[in-house]
Amino acid sequence: MSKLRFRVVETAFTKKAIEVPTPAERPSEYYAKYVFNKEKMFKYLPSKVYQQLIDVIDNGAPLDRSIADEVAAGMKKWATEMNATHYTHWFAPLTEGTAEKHDAFIEHDGKGGVMEEFSGKLLVQQEPDASSFPNGGIRNTFEARGYSAWDPSSPAFIVDDTLCIPTIFIAYTGESLDYKAPLLKALRAVDKAATDVCRYFNPEVKKVVAYLGWEQEYFLVDEGLYAARPDLLLTGRTLMGHDSAKNQQLEDHYFGAIPTRVAAFMKDLEIEALKLGIPVKTRHNEVAPNQFELAPIYEECNLANDHNLLIMSLLRKISRRHGFRVLLHEKPFKGVNGSGKHNNWSLGTDTGVLLMAPGKTAEDNLRFVTFVVNTLMAVYRHNGLLKAAISSATNAHRLGANEAPPAIISSFLGKQLTQVLNHIAESTTDDLVTLAGKQGMKLDIPQIPELLIDNTDRNRTSPFAFTGNRFEFRAVGSEANCASAMIALNAAVAEQLNMFKKDVDELIEKGEPKISAILDVIRRYIKICNPIHFDGNGYSDEWKEEAKKRGLDCETSVPVIFDNYLKSETIAMFEATGVMNEKELEARNEVKWETYTKKIQIEARVLGDLAMNHIIPIATQYQSDLIDNVYKLKGIFAEDKAADLSAKNIELIEQISKHTAFIKEHVDSMVNARKVANKIESEREKAIAYHDTIAPALDEIRYHIDKLELIVDNQMWTLPKYRELLFIR
Ligand code: ADP
Ligand code: MG
Numbered sequence: 001m002s003k004l005r006f007r008v009v010e011t012a013f014t015k016k017a018i019e020v021p022t023p024a025e026r027p028s029e030y031y032a033k034y035v036f037n038k039e040k041m042f043k044y045l046p047s048k049v050y051q052q053l054i055d056v057i058d059n060g061a062p063l064d065r066s067i068a069d070e071v072a073a074g075m076k077k078w079a080t081e082m083n084a085t086h087y088t089h090w091f092a093p094l095t096e097g098t099a100e101k102h103d104a105f106i107e108h109d110g111k112g113g114v115m116e117e118f119s120g121k122l123l124v125q126q127e128p129d130a131s132s133f134p135n136g137g138i139r140n141t142f143e144a145r146g147y148s149a150w151d152p153s154s155p156a157f158i159v160d161d162t163l164c165i166p167t168i169f170i171a172y173t174g175e176s177l178d179y180k181a182p183l184l185k186a187l188r189a190v191d192k193a194a195t196d197v198c199r200y201f202n203p204e205v206k207k208v209v210a211y212l213g214w215e216q217e218y219f220l221v222d223e224g225l226y227a228a229r230p231d232l233l234l235t236g237r238t239l240m241g242h243d244s245a246k247n248q249q250l251e252d253h254y255f256g257a258i259p260t261r262v263a264a265f266m267k268d269l270e271i272e273a274l275k276l277g278i279p280v281k282t283r284h285n286e287v288a289p290n291q292f293e294l295a296p297i298y299e300e301c302n303l304a305n306d307h308n309l310l311i312m313s314l315l316r317k318i319s320r321r322h323g324f325r326v327l328l329h330e331k332p333f334k335g336v337n338g339s340g341k342h343n344n345w346s347l348g349t350d351t352g353v354l355l356m357a358p359g360k361t362a363e364d365n366l367r368f369v370t371f372v373v374n375t376l377m378a379v380y381r382h383n384g385l386l387k388a389a390i391s392s393a394t395n396a397h398r399l400g401a402n403e404a405p406p407a408i409i410s411s412f413l414g415k416q417l418t419q420v421l422n423h424i425a426e427s428t429t430d431d432l433v434t435l436a437g438k439q440g441m442k443l444d445i446p447q448i449p450e451l452l453i454d455n456t457d458r459n460r461t462s463p464f465a466f467t468g469n470r471f472e473f474r475a476v477g478s479e480a481n482c483a484s485a486m487i488a489l490n491a492a493v494a495e496q497l498n499m500f501k502k503d504v505d506e507l508i509e510k511g512e513p514k515i516s517a518i519l520d521v522i523r524r525y526i527k528i529c530n531p532i533h534f535d536g537n538g539y540s541d542e543w544k545e546e547a548k549k550r551g552l553d554c555e556t557s558v559p560v561i562f563d564n565y566l567k568s569e570t571i572a573m574f575e576a577t578g579v580m581n582e583k584e585l586e587a588r589n590e591v592k593w594e595t596y597t598k599k600i601q602i603e604a605r606v607l608g609d610l611a612m613n614h615i616i617p618i619a620t621q622y623q624s625d626l627i628d629n630v631y632k633l634k635g636i637f638a639e640d641k642a643a644d645l646s647a648k649n650i651e652l653i654e655q656i657s658k659h660t661a662f663i664k665e666h667v668d669s670m671v672n673a674r675k676v677a678n679k680i681e682s683e684r685e686k687a688i689a690y691h692d693t694i695a696p697a698l699d700e701i702r703y704h705i706d707k708l709e710l711i712v713d714n715q716m717w718t719l720p721k722y723r724e725l726l727f728i729r
Helices: 040-046 049-059 065-082 120-124 180-198 223-227 231-237 260-275 301-323 363-380 383-390 413-426 429-442 483-509 515-530 542-547 558-566 568-576 582-636 639-678 683-711
Strands: 086-091 107-110 114-116 147-149 157-159 160-170 208-222 280-285 290-296 324-327 341-349 462-464 472-473
Touching: 040 049, 040 065, 049 065, 065 120, 065 160, 086 180, 120 147, 120 324, 160 180, 160 515, 180 208, 180 301, 180 341, 180 363, 180 483, 208 223, 208 301, 208 483, 223 231, 223 324, 231 280, 231 582, 260 280, 260 301, 260 324, 290 301, 301 324, 301 483, 341 483, 363 383, 363 413, 363 483, 363 515, 383 483, 383 558, 483 515, 483 558, 483 568, 558 582, 558 683, 568 582, 582 683, 639 683
Parallel strands: 086 160
Antiparallel strands: 107 114, 147 160, 157 160, 208 290, 208 324, 208 341, 280 290, 341 472, 462 472
């Protein structure tokens, strides 16, 4: 018999929180210290170059390459003063997370030494040796080049000793290989479309900005315990583990006092985030034990997205300083809530108006209703696509489970907004025409009363909820790049606003007054998109039935959900808005299916290994101890009495055999199912096979392992249990 192993790995950190020194300055003083923002641009760039660059950043003017050298020189001067020695193009390939390759600022000086160099050429464009990034077949080997190109709208920043330059990543042939390039195109499309529509209300509007405020949920676990869980280490989630007797049932964690060690970690994280110009504002405990949330003040969508990517890497880095590991996986633990990333989204004008917020005047409110209704239309018409945009192998554990948004996209509007929309929809054309005819541009529109939208009217089950001055897309996964959701949403809304403009202009051309034309189209739209509106309980079975009747996408298989990207209306929408073409969409779907397969494949291998190398040997060892005991009882007691005393142990011996036999059988059949699936050529079909035949086996095997966990001697069980993982001491 092998020696018993100790399960709990103590770390120095389990005892005491590390002290985080509070900087002498206030946040306002060190905020954006490591960012090459406008203030530093002004200081380090010649004034003409500064003006040109600001025009690029603020007004989307094309970047004149002739200024690149001077920008690079200024950036390098600032970076070296900040002790940076390296630079990197920082981009988001189609994996989770970001990619970077660091180069030192050095070049030969021609005199046998080196000097610090950074040219405009290196700032603007690079060709990372990146042939192993996912590309879905766009870059076959002879044109395997990809370029990273500077995105001046997101400022460069310094992490440790490296100047990071946010870039897009595209193929030699121009197709996007990342998230940023299509996001920038979608933002441009929505800017243009929304500006055109805004001009019905205010001809002064020149630009519309999409805003994003993300709320990032995450779990923390002790680093020592994490290290003893190969499943967490390799897959980001626990593939086994019986419920802890206590988890979230007392609801005592949510908004509770933050444990001292965690508070020290958060403080450290926030200081670092603020120095990187991430305006973090809110922190609190979440519903599950060891689950927390962090949210910044909302920002322009592209910048906010970069900041979310940065915060995820900061979370990973800083948690380790405090003896923690952060779990960004959507469902690290069975039986307690998973993690999401609410994407609060809205549009705002350069004249300072939030378009999703009601105003004081009737004109404001007509504009408000226009944008809300068009958003609902976009979400209705592309509800399947929006679901595809947030779907992944990992987020699948949340969606449809009884805690997070259901796997059907619908929109919560609340009582007041519902009344307003119903009122508009039910008024007759004649009313509207006379109204507009009588009162014309006075815009005194009784259909739209003064709106006081109460944003406490919340429904936590809705995947896309109106919350007062924005929509909150709640189905996004905690680990995901928000850009996926933001590309689909902004592009769909852009397409929709273009359609609205066309519909209204047609009526105006026929002689209908503008306001009447707008109301006419809105009335029609409210009726069309009514099926997307649902204020009830999104978790109920009745809703699933009802949603099917309404024609909403109810598919739950992630690989099949991805088909939404290749539907003709999706391709038409992305092409019309200039965001992506069919080839790019096809390639990206190949990557999605492949990633799905690989994730399940890794989980299946890890679970197979753990089951065969940890669980069965431990269970068998304990079973032998029990058998031994049965024999020994026979040696000292009379037969009858011995049989009586051994009855319970014999029952356990049988149960262990039953569970281990089941596990062995199912691991074998899972391996066979993998062999069959791996032979499938098509990435789509392969992913479907993994979904249908391998993913369910993971749950079945786990069930029996979790039963064994309750039977086997605690001292023998080598893996940390939920009750240890979930409660930070
Ligand atoms: P909740 O009450 O949903 O937990 P918070 O009030 O903490 O949310 O805000 C969530 C996020 O929404 C924050 O990042 C906040 O800045 C952002 N937010 C607020 N208003 C808007 C808006 N108009 N557009 C986009 N994001 C917004
Ligand atoms: Mg929220």
